[in-house]
Amino acid sequence: MVTGLRGLSIGQLAAAAGVNLETVRYYERIGLMPPPARTGGGHRSYDPVHVQRLAFIRHARALGFGIEDIRTLLALAAPGHRSCAEVRDIASAHLSEVRTKLAHLARLEHILSETIDQCSGAPTPACPVLDMLDAPM
Amino acid sequence: MVTGLRGLSIGQLAAAAGVNLETVRYYERIGLMPPPARTGGGHRSYDPVHVQRLAFIRHARALGFGIEDIRTLLALAAPGHRSCAEVRDIASAHLSEVRTKLAHLARLEHILSETIDQCSGAPTPACPVLDMLDAPM
DNA sequence: CTGCATCCCGTAGCCACTACGGGATCAAGC
DNA sequence: GCTTGATCCCGTAGTGGCTACGGGATGCAG
Structure with a gap:
């Protein structure tokens, strides 16, 4: 299990970040993860930079950001031009989407629970x- | 605009139910809407039964029920065996899904708003x- | 050096639609 | 009766964000 300086396999990277292996290949295909080095036999070999980037992506996904938002956030997170204002704009827009969905779901919850309550009891x-x-x- | 006894066109049905025309064809393709009568030229001709069924489907979709749930609900709504218990089971299961999503979104909302608040102000x-x-x- | 876990790649499937495009049909006006 | 413009036909492909599959190649421990 000691991989030393050779880098992580895609399976190890995926396990480390808590994502599916196929998801990592998907992120690479859509250009969200950079193509890693390859072993002589063609297997992907990842270094800590990739681990960090995948963790960033996973955190952003967990917060509900879309792929295109994440693409932008990653660009804004690049060293040199951390544009906090732009980042905040994206996050704010996402937050208001979240709030919209939240209100929508709350309405559904209300209607459903009221109606189901009528069901259990009244003959x-x-x-x-x-x-x-x-x-x- | 007077169609009389001839039945509604797909566009009229869609407009009446407030859904997209293509959605009606989609529902027919997946067997959620029954195939309507056709005019001599092959155009679909709907009657009030279809209007009522499409309204039912739209209401259920608006409440977040999935297509397969709706398929079952429609079967349970058929005259003769209105099994209220089964209906309530489906609705309860859906309600708990809604509550799960609600809790999830509330968590996101909290994290996002807290973080964004830190952003606007602190230098x-x-x-x-x-x-x-x-x-x- | 053998055996088995892992990885390769491309493709297709999931959900609930939505969009597109080229041709046919319908209804209203003249 | 004929033209015109709206509507409708059908099949197919695209959306987002993955996940699954399958047949073959590679990596590594024993």
């Missing part, structure tokens, strides 16, 4: 859930 | 958003 002949779906909203 | 040289993405979570 009505009709189904409240189906009635709601039949009726205009 | 630190580094970008809090990028720092968070770089650091382990």
